[in-house]
Amino acid sequence: MADVGTIVGIISLGIQVADGLVKYYTAYKDRESETAHTVKRLTHLLGILEVLRKNLVDRSFQPDETSLLETIKSSVGDCEDLIKELEKETEKFTQSASGSVTAAVRVTGRRLAYPFRQSTLQKLDEDIAEICANLTLALQVLQQQDIGSVQDEIQDTKALLELVRADQISTEIKNWLNAPDASINYNDACKKKYPGTGLWFIKSPQFSTWLQTANSFLWLKGFAGCGKSVLSSTIIQHTLRHRRSNPAIGIAFFYFTFNDDAKQDTSAMLRALILQLAPQLQLHTTTTTTNNKDALLPRLHQNYRGGTPPDPALLDTLHQLITRFDDVYIILDALDESPRHKHREDLLQALAEMRSWPGPELHLLVTSRDEQDIREELVLEEEEVVVLKGGKVDADIAAFVAGHLKDNRRLRKWERFHGRIEEALTEGAKGVFRWVECQFSALEACPGSKTRLDALLGSLPRTLDKTYERMLYNIEEESVDDARRILTLLCTAKRPLKVEELIDGIAVELGDNAKFNEDSRLMNQDDIRHICPGFIEVDLNNEDRGPTVRIAHYSVQEYLESDRIVASGTARFSVRRKEANTEVASICLIYLMDEALCKACMTETWVFGYDAKYPLAAYAASSWADHYHEGDPLDPQLHRLALALFHDDENALASWANIYKWAGYKRDGLGDRILTPLYLAARLGLDPVVRVLADEATSSPTRPRKYYFESALITAATFGHASTVALLLTHSSAAINHLGFEGTALHLAARHGHLAVVDTLLAHGADIEARDYRGKSALYDAAAGGKDEVVRLLLERGAEIEPAGTYDTPLECAAAGGREAVVAMLLDRGLDPNRGRYARPLEVAREHPAVVRLLLDRGADVDLGTPTRPLALACSGGAVGVVAVLLERGADVEKAGGWAGLMERAVGNSDPKVVDLLLEHGADAKGEEGCHVTPLEAAAGLWNATAVMRRLLDAGARVNIGKEMTPLEKAAKKSSLPTARLLLERRADPNLGIQMTPLEAAADEMSESMMTLLINHGADVNKGLQMTPLEVLVQKEVIPFRLVELLVQMGADVNKGFKINPSEVALRHGYNLEGIVVIPGEIEVESIEGAGTLGEKKEMVIVIGPKAANSS
Template sequence: MDPFSAAAGIAGLISLGVQVTGSLVKFYTSYKGQEIDATRTTAKLQTLLSTFQLIQATLQSRTFQPNEQDLIKNIESSIHQCDELIHELEEECKKCEKASATSINATIRATGRRAAYPFRQSTLQKLDEAIGEILQILSLALDVLQLRDHKNIQDDIAELKSLLEVVRATQVSATIRTWFNAPDVTINHNAACAKRHPGRGIWFVKGSAFKNWLTRDNSFLWLNGFAGCGKSVLCSTAIQYTFRHKRSDPGVGIAFFYFTFNDESKQDESAMLRALILQLSGQLSDPQTDLARLHGSYSTSVPPVTLLISHLRQLVQKFNQVYILLDALDESQREQVLDAIETMLNWSLTRLHVLVTSRDEPDIRDSLSPLEDEDVTMRNAEIDQDISYFISDQLNTNRKLRKLRAYHDRIQKLLAERSQGVFRWVECQLKSLMECPQSEYYLDQCLQSLPRTLDETYERILCSINKSWIEDARRILTLLCFSSRPLAVQELIDAVAIQLHEPAGLNLRRRLHDADDFRLLCPGLIDVGAKVNNETHVDSDGSKEIERIVPTLRIAHFSVQEYLESDRIREQQADAFALESASAHAEIAEICLVYLLEPGLSSGTLDQTALEEFPLARFAARFSGCVGSGAFAAVYSASGAFGVWVLAGIHHSNLPPAPAYSPPPPPPSTAPVNVESVLDTPPRGSAAGAVTIATTTTTVDRSFPTPDDEEKEEEEEEALDEAFIPPLSTAPAVMTQSRAGRKRAPTMKALEAEKAPKRGTGQGKGRGRGRAGREAER
């Protein structure tokens, strides 16, 4: 027996089941609210439809192998038992279509509310019996499929592992990788893959738009949708299918990048380009030569963006085909990133294929200017079907939701109807239902009071937080929204334990225990993730690089931060949680400063022992927000010597003991601080010269500059840069490029410009060729 033709036969019958059941659901649902009671039958039909759809998705998403004939026979035998029953449903469906609403209502009035066909008790009972029998048979078929799919899940895991090995470029030397400092986006890819469920996104990767993108020369595709509709998960599915398309062909390169709203190291064009270059370099037979040449020219800094773009083009030309996938473009520093993407597309390389995802924002649409078949909007029936699969999967696999098995039909139907294409909304409601007692009374209360929108959902979550926990919950959200990088659980524990009011300091009694405590304080708003730390260990066999997985905490979804920063929250009951960028950065700066003043930390050296005792120390010393928010100006003017020490800590991991901190005088002083004299002074309690930092003799004026002093101020900043040139491996995540080619902290004006909404040119030039030019190329 040909397994492929047999599987196609099964698929045809399942497709008929989906069509017929869907029509019956639509018919009976249309009478909701009238004097006709078919609620139970409708709910059962909805469950049957979900089961048909789940089997259909499973069949579509897997490829049967020639050695799976026994599996196909079992499934075929089970499903063909439904053949007669499905055709019975088809006959009922045809009868329903003939019975118009007018004739049904007229019959009801004439008979004094006695049910007319197809609402007679005997008809509904017959339907219920048929549905129950089909469900019992299909559940067996689904069990067979899913049991065998355990092997396929293991295959998917192996495939994911292979993909990550390809893009991690481990064959590139540790020295080069450390210098290049490319963000590790495999963490984001793993997180997105973890949210996938069977069948999700099949409509996209099996559709014509994606297939054309895979095969057309110089192809482009834009997947867009509103916040919470599942773009990142769909992008991860596209990455996996692209990797399958590549197979083991060394002439095909694949690279991807996830822009991340809460990680500043994954927001600019330089980070994107460095990640793409490193991933593609690792797929070449000689990955080292070109990168080594770059390293030779820029050993003390990251190459400029123009050179990175040029190098990426050279890399693309070394492959037969290159696929680049970029997720969450709207979470990036858009103006610069859009310029970089436009440059890439203007190369007009037949071998290059670019796919991006984002919200549908005017400036993004104006810059990309997609053709009709390059524009895929995630607001369609397929998304609703994906959500239905997701709900069904969660109800059947989540331990806390299985306890509500008796009410699964109602939950499935209600959530699917109200989701409006928003996965994130469904996730939040399912988490709420996990806490519902096993009682029909409580379930009714829960379902009847479901919030209508994401905003209402977040407002309800925030308002439900215990009043005595609000201060800590607000600080957690502030730190996770505005920190320059993801915070490890241990770092966040100490950040929350900092007491800012008198007596200021680290209150050990306020230390939380683990990630579960944070989830308790901010339910549904944060997630636990992980980051990979590469550490070099030296033993008798020499130095070895070891990967260490560090648990981190992050905001659960971009829509959470967007809501907390919006004007909408200020008009709701959750206004106590409203966040604002400048004040948030100032608060984090204050937390960092108080932490650095801890006696056990400021009186010693920032070595490994100190880092274990004070896990937030490295972050506090390097927090770029202190500089960018203007908060550092206050720290600096508070004490010249201490201010310079903090500045050095931003750039260096090994600090001398801190100079004494003294409160600032009431009026601003114009007395200069000599950087050289401060750093040349032997630290307290240590031998002279124990820490050496290259400096130049520079005087920093602490008075506020006038417009006439701008040029002088810029020269002083350049000189200060030279005094504190950070090692590349420990450079802060967000920096701008100075004229001298060194990294310099962004100004407040630059940060405000980045935060401001970007607008397009309005000229619709898109990829520099215009619509006519792109159509002509085809």
């Protein structure tokens, strides 16, 4: 057997070399931009080496594992020469540095050429990549030895869910982002997996290459029911195992879901991936700063607090997250379940953008059926495609069949025939897992006789379609109507329905005597399963919403909606989208207008129990209008029901709005208050209903209530219903320029980017220069929101480009929002890039490098400000990209406040990147001239700006120099332990202050941990500039005697003070400091969390009753 010690020796040498190289390169702060990639790869290598060594040392190899150990030895042995080559390189580097790493750091401005040459770094990267490839193989062999027997362990799933759980993200941000939970789908797929499922792929070179190759991509394609989702769960699980070799790896996944609208579009995918990756940054081991990590999601939230961020903003955030890891593995399952004519084109474009991102970090794997649009958009090389068919998939099916026969209690009656059943199902499956699942349903229902079994196995349907056709034939005749209703509701619902919701949907009767019939309610989920065996699944693990029901497989819904079922003998079960939506909309309206429901929900107390008594109410209230639009609004029954809702003396209308509000849906004009039936119909774009209500209003002898048409027009414009807007204008053209709370209809349409509505309003004579309550025209709203097409249309129709009477201009609005295309459009119209009212465009664009570059290209003066210069504003805002552009374009540092002023601004924003940039361009880290505080002093006054402070200290800032306070004094005043600890590590004088000594300041703040830290580093307990520390404490309104005792214990003189005698003051408060007696002896002083122990033996302290004997 190979010698484990030899292998471990090679690995230990590798750890030593890699660690030395990391320390060498990270010591040169001024060369980070050149060495960042190499340092990242070295850190990755170091992680693999350490995990591999731990696995080898901790494991006891058995005699029968000789071949395993030889394989590992071979892989590690292939690295030995490369590791020794790296060792030689390290020796060259240290020779050229002429001393230690610390000495190298102190050589200001020195250029050590060889280690930083591009050729040197490239050779290092090549060697590191080769070592990583070999070691990763060794680690996989070691970790996957028992992979087949443990792949479904609960521990793996638990570890994955803990990794992607967003506990570190604030509840406010999580609720705002509203990301769908992909772990539900992952758990469902894991339940269908048996030991060994998918191992053929895990052990394949394609999977290994995908894990190890930079910027890799794989498409797993296969026909419906071949097990893609189950295989995805296996891939996710084993990618997690790969991650254990490097905590700087991120993992995220998403399952597109045909029966859940919330899991079908690009936005849902991006929001889920972001929420999974963001908390993983907490475990990142590279040198990314805390400030930059934490800023991503809060910044996105701040920019789009009022709603869901657009896809480009989500993509940008995801990209930034990915670049903060060494590698990120993203698995996307079932692209084909994103509706082709609704969301898929945008999804494929987003994937194309993700694949175009520079950098090696992203590894993307997707699964789907082989559909033309997906195939044409992906444009892949042959090695990037894996076709799921053939013997390897058949082996997975065989394992599935064997496992299911063994585990399913309802199949125990066939135990004598398991071998025969296994052979028949495996042979008949032809690579389709779903076909096997359906045959199991038939076996469960089959009476337990050999004759019946022979008949069943002898007549197995050849295809999935034939299987579904037979299953529909077998539905009992008396259950056909309920089964058809169940399948229609589940195929059409906007999300998985709860069991109780589905039961109430079945109990609604359509036709001339339409009503909700409580007597028709089924008893429970078992009744649903009995009516539709094999077609549905009940998910019992939905903690938030209770058990939900869904179509069992995408192929079921596809068959029910296809033309193939129409040509079969089961056409009555066919689900046609338009007719099905019409039916579901009718069901929802009938339910909402149930008399008992309407009466009950008009009482405020009913809110606490409505969902239990009427479980379908919330879904019906929130979704009926969506089904109405996707159905046939002119269907006689649906049209009659919709009119009835709006004509029912506002009782049904009010109850619907109440349910909508109580169900917690987003406030968007419904539920806040009842306005008018016309307003609500216009808000939803219900044109047939709007037409009738508008006709009634204009023909009625009674004058409509004030603003009846105006409010309806504005809400229709706000929500983009162009046809509704046109319809309303034919009834009341006078409403077109009505000024509402947020502007005219044109303002609202422009603000939300509804091009067709803007066009309709202008065609009907809307005033293009109408002003809102801020005095602004619609062009402002479109420009500020980046609505390019609306801006173009307004300009073509003659909108004034610089309207008078406002405090800013459309150009300023667009520049401030980073709307590059709009800025270009306005500049093309001849606007002066240097002219503004509130501020110049270059000043307000201070967070947007692309806009700044565009303005400069078009003639903006880089130094013109009112009064603050653009460069100064950019430094204050932490906009490193803008600072870089302005310096590149020759911004005058002196006009912007000088290097000292700029450094103060950058430090105040606690952004190390801007500080680094200023230092690179000549800023003085000392900053002792030209500013009222030094940069280090300013940083020390922030709560935790240690990253910035390290940059300043490494660049020569003097640790004891300040103007208002010394840096340590300021840190003590702010009670910032991390800051004080760093300063003391860099030899700050614990007794030096300007206004107070640091210990005096800490006593003033009554910070026990800060006082302990300072004393631990030599602070004099009797020294002060205004008062002694003890004197400070005894003058507090409530004396902190624990801190007093600490000072006395450490030698404070109870009778020494600048202004008062501490012992006398304490005595007046009933405490006798003289009673604190120090008895000779030795004891370790108690450690304060974060401050460390005092590090030496002090005299034992005994407090002899601190209360005075005669306190009166």
